Amino acid sequence: MIKKIRTIGASATLATIMATNIALADFTVVPVRLSFKPGEAAVSLRVTHEDIGANKPGIYQVGVGEWTNPPNGRNVVNTNVITAFPPVFRLRPGETQIVRVSKVNKSDPMIGKAFRVIVREVPTPVKGQMNVAMRRVLNMPLLVQN
Numbered sequence: 001m002i003k004k005i006r007t008i009g010a011s012a013t014l015a016t017i018m019a020t021n022i023a024l025a026d027f028t029v030v031p032v033r034l035s036f037k038p039g040e041a042a043v044s045l046r047v048t049h050e051d052i053g054a055n056k057p058g059i060y061q062v063g064v065g066e067w068t069n070p071p072n073g074r075n076v077v078n079t080n081v082i083t084a085f086p087p088v089f090r091l092r093p094g095e096t097q098i099v100r101v102s103k104v105n106k107s108d109p110m111i112g113k114a115f116r117v118i119v120r121e122v123p124t125p126v127k128g129q130m131n132v133a134m135r136r137v138l139n140m141p142l143l144v145q146n
Contacts, residue, residue, distance in 0.1 A: 026050040029119050035143035042102035047119060049091035057092045059122035062099050067114040076116050115142040
């Protein structure tokens with residue numbers, strides 16, 4: 001009898017997982033290699049919501065972090081010397097957003113610093129259905145050439 005209960009429980013769990021929606025939007029980012037050349041204070045990237053067959057918009061976040069190398073491994077921490085604008089935006093299928101990544105203090109050479117630009121998809125729930133909140137994240141290096 002115990003085996004039967006476990007089998008029924010596993011079947012119910014499997015049926016629940018199979019009925020769950022996973023809402024992900026396809027997006028692209030161009031270029032994926034960003035760098036400030038000497039004298040440049042800003043660069044641009046394009047984020048495109050590629051899921052043309054979808055009927056709902058995608059929401060995206062863009063942030064910049066400083067890439068540090070502490071004794072216990074690499075880490076990305078918040079920074080206020082480089083910013084991305086707009087930091088959050090919504091795109092309908094097929095739309096593109098230009099994002100500006102710029103130095104806050106244009107005269108700061110930022111020698112010896114490494115940065116990462118992070119583009120995140122914000123999952124949107126489907127009303128009336130169970131959802132698995134998954135999101136795609138693109139973590140790209142930002143080079144500062146001096």
